[in-house]
Amino acid sequence: MGNFFRSIIRASSFFRKEIFEILRQPRLVTTLVLGPFLILFIFGIGYRDQSRNLRTLFVVLPNSAIAAQDIQQYGQNMSSLFTYAGVTGDLNEALDRLHRGQVDLIIVEPVDVISTIKNNQQATFTFYHHEIDPVQVSYINYLGWLYVGEVNQQVLLAFAIQGQKDAVTLHASLQEAHQNVSAMRQAVQSGDQALAHQNHQKLAGNVDTVSLAAGTSLGLLDSLQQTKSTNGGNTDPVQAVLADLRQNTSQLANNTDTKDERLARLDKTDQDITTLDSKLTEFQSIKPSIIVSPFRSETKSEANVQPTLLDFFVPAVLALLLQHVAVTFAALSIVRERNVGTMELFTVSPLTAAEALFGKYISYMLFGGVIAAILSALLVFILHVPMLGNWWYFALVIAAVLFTSMGIGFAISIVSQTDSQAVQYSMIILLASVFFSGFIMGLEKLWQPVKVISWMLPTTYGTVLLRDIALRGVSPNWWLLGSLFAIGLALMLISWRLMRHLIATSL
Amino acid sequence: MKGNDKLTAVEQEISAPVSSSEMDQVKSSVISARHLTKKFGDEVAVQDISFDVPRASIFGFIGPSGSGKTTTVRLLTGVYKPTDGEVMVMDRNPAKFSHNERALLGYMPQLFVLYPNLTVWENLNFAASLYGMGLFRGKRLKNALRFVELYEHRVKLARNISGGMLRRLSLAATLVHDPQLLFLDEPTAGIDPVLRHKFWDHFRELKNQGRTIFITTQYVSEADNCDLVGVQNNGKLLLVDTPKGIRHHAYGGDIVDFHTTEPFNFQAEALLRSLPFVLSKTFRTGDNSMRIIVDQASTATPELMGWAHQQNINVKTVEEYMPPFEDVFVELVRPQVSHG
Numbered sequence: 001m002g003n004f005f006r007s008i009i010r011a012s013s014f015f016r017k018e019i020f021e022i023l024r025q026p027r028l029v030t031t032l033v034l035g036p037f038l039i040l041f042i043f044g045i046g047y048r049d050q051s052r053n054l055r056t057l058f059v060v061l062p063n064s065a066i067a068a069q070d071i072q073q074y075g076q077n078m079s080s081l082f083t084y085a086g087v088t089g090d091l092n093e094a095l096d097r098l099h100r101g102q103v104d105l106i107i108v109e110p111v112d113v114i115s116t117i118k119n120n121q122q123a124t125f126t127f128y129h130h131e132i133d134p135v136q137v138s139y140i141n142y143l144g145w146l147y148v149g150e151v152n153q154q155v156l157l158a159f160a161i162q163g164q165k166d167a168v169t170l171h172a173s174l175q176e177a178h179q180n181v182s183a184m185r186q187a188v189q190s191g192d193q194a195l196a197h198q199n200h201q202k203l204a205g206n207v208d209t210v211s212l213a214a215g216t217s218l219g220l221l222d223s224l225q226q227t228k229s230t231n232g233g234n235t236d237p238v239q240a241v242l243a244d245l246r247q248n249t250s251q252l253a254n255n256t257d258t259k260d261e262r263l264a265r266l267d268k269t270d271q272d273i274t275t276l277d278s279k280l281t282e283f284q285s286i287k288p289s290i291i292v293s294p295f296r297s298e299t300k301s302e303a304n305v306q307p308t309l310l311d312f313f314v315p316a317v318l319a320l321l322l323q324h325v326a327v328t329f330a331a332l333s334i335v336r337e338r339n340v341g342t343m344e345l346f347t348v349s350p351l352t353a354a355e356a357l358f359g360k361y362i363s364y365m366l367f368g369g370v371i372a373a374i375l376s377a378l379l380v381f382i383l384h385v386p387m388l389g390n391w392w393y394f395a396l397v398i399a400a401v402l403f404t405s406m407g408i409g410f411a412i413s414i415v416s417q418t419d420s421q422a423v424q425y426s427m428i429i430l431l432a433s434v435f436f437s438g439f440i441m442g443l444e445k446l447w448q449p450v451k452v453i454s455w456m457l458p459t460t461y462g463t464v465l466l467r468d469i470a471l472r473g474v475s476p477n478w479w480l481l482g483s484l485f486a487i488g489l490a491l492m493l494i495s496w497r498l499m500r501h502l503i504a505t506s507l
Numbered sequence: 508m509k510g511n512d513k514l515t516a517v518e519q520e521i522s523a524p525v526s527s528s529e530m531d532q533v534k535s536s537v538i539s540a541r542h543l544t545k546k547f548g549d550e551v552a553v554q555d556i557s558f559d560v561p562r563a564s565i566f567g568f569i570g571p572s573g574s575g576k577t578t579t580v581r582l583l584t585g586v587y588k589p590t591d592g593e594v595m596v597m598d599r600n601p602a603k604f605s606h607n608e609r610a611l612l613g614y615m616p617q618l619f620v621l622y623p624n625l626t627v628w629e630n631l632n633f634a635a636s637l638y639g640m641g642l643f644r645g646k647r648l649k650n651a652l653r654f655v656e657l658y659e660h661r662v663k664l665a666r667n668i669s670g671g672m673l674r675r676l677s678l679a680a681t682l683v684h685d686p687q688l689l690f691l692d693e694p695t696a697g698i699d700p701v702l703r704h705k706f707w708d709h710f711r712e713l714k715n716q717g718r719t720i721f722i723t724t725q726y727v728s729e730a731d732n733c734d735l736v737g738v739q740n741n742g743k744l745l746l747v748d749t750p751k752g753i754r755h756h757a758y759g760g761d762i763v764d765f766h767t768t769e770p771f772n773f774q775a776e777a778l779l780r781s782l783p784f785v786l787s788k789t790f791r792t793g794d795n796s797m798r799i800i801v802d803q804a805s806t807a808t809p810e811l812m813g814w815a816h817q818q819n820i821n822v823k824t825v826e827e828y829m830p831p832f833e834d835v836f837v838e839l840v841r842p843q844v845s846h847g
Contacts, residue, residue: 348614
């Protein structure tokens, strides 16, 4: 019988031994499959994709410019975020209620708003909370930003409504200016300088009125048009038309101009008045809410499926679970051989480190693969988690995660002296994976040098690759998959070297 | 003091330079240890021991618990590297054995080192696979289990069988691949006397087939089953000899029991002590009996008969006495203990 065949037999002894030992613990296998499935199942049932609704108490201090009913109105507009818990004028009482947990948030309205703005400063809404969770604190900061945006929009809306009311008066002034231009044109044509001067005086009065009023009324429209022109629009800004109108009207008073020059100026003036009038009509036709908030966003996903939070977490859970199972099993494997005393037997026998490791790798790969297959089937066919990609690619990634995780486990096992030491090291790997693999927060939130840790963990690769395959339906990123296998190979070589040393010096 | 001098001489003999006749013996030896020392920190576990184990023999290593027997076995199997001295097993340093050479060894450690969650059969199958035994090994496994009387218990988990059964399983795992050289560290510990007897029969059968067995035991009485016996105490090898030779060393000669029909008188006892072939002490074991230590029992017996005839003493029996090995062992280690 050849040496190669004997090597296979020796490796197979470990394969059989590990499988038998695992099968002797049916509860362990059941727990490993059903445990994560039930957790995900209950999570899927129990998770509600809703923003937290905060019980909010408003504080209106003396000199506040905002009336209590307005505050209630703002609160109702944002009822998905706030539960209106009332208005009070006593900040201390409000803080007391916050500390007793009766409300979640206090919003203190700004005082002396007008004088603050006149001093070229922003008036401040103050938000008090009692949170210690950084995520909740960020959420409240975001709410504050949303709330103040809503208030600012309400202010602008009132401004736009007032502008549209003023536009009615402006129409009359522009009509009058138009008539005065016609009268002046007749006077210039007939050579009646006195009548022309009289009409010019009236026109100048109309232009002053329009300049003052249209400046505020059409300002919003003008800024909207300027925004549009940066996007390819081709409209004269209102302020430019007004400036042109004022300049022409002023130059019409100049008696040194020839008759034709004056008539030409009157035509240009008439044209500007018509332009302004049409813009005013346009301004009046637009809803005030559109004027103050002309843009909205719309999100369209190019992904083939819109996963739920559960769907999104499933690949990460699968990768983390398989990594933990493989690391723990491998970590306990060799340290137990050492504690039982079999290493002494191995030292004397013809067994090589490669044969022992090969047998263990194959048995744990098979065991992890079976767990992954059953769990994936339960998740896809019972929880209906999407699986858009190729199952072979999925299996390849699972194999890579198991292979590399076992390398970590064997390295831990060889350097550990006791079972508890091996378990502790495995727990540290698990903890690192929870924080650094993108399991609970995106990798983009980590400082670049810290990401080195992330990319040393099989869960990081597993999460990214399994999500790509299952939820995007694409092929795995071969560079990432190759890197994962390369890390696994390096760990296997390290484990082999350590194991060789261990078998040679078993005691 | 006489006994101390005798032991020192034995030690000198063992650690003396190897002569040319000894070199021939070394060449035919399967195991050859020279000035072997193993220290763990400041503690000396094995101190300067030298011995040879001839091919196709049973070499018994006896000594009390903690005398360094297991350390010696581990040095011989390459589990430990010696602090000093050298060991050759099958003409090779055991630490540098090839895989094929290791396949010729069978090693039974002192403690059970297989897997409690596997059955008796699975454990034995694992051990057989470790030595690369082929796929059709079922018959050998069955025979090994039958030999240690565990075949009926083959489906039991190792954790559910008794300590004695675990020893038997370990022995079966050591023998299953039919090794040429066996290292058995206390294989009979915890085994009932009937099965122990069966084991020793099997060991002798293996020896007759040309296998070499290095065996340690705390049952010093088992030394009688060995071809050569090494007596170890406090890490030192006191002597290596045949069981008969060991007895001879222990008492300074052979022991002869001399029974008469009438009681001995003091004059006859004094005359008996003065005989040239009577060594050291004589002991009265009864009114009509004396225990005498002689140089060689075979030559001393007819001379004793002649002397008794001359002295008109009616002899009932003259026979060589073989003291139990427990007594021999105590006799051997006593000077060491009093030294300590």
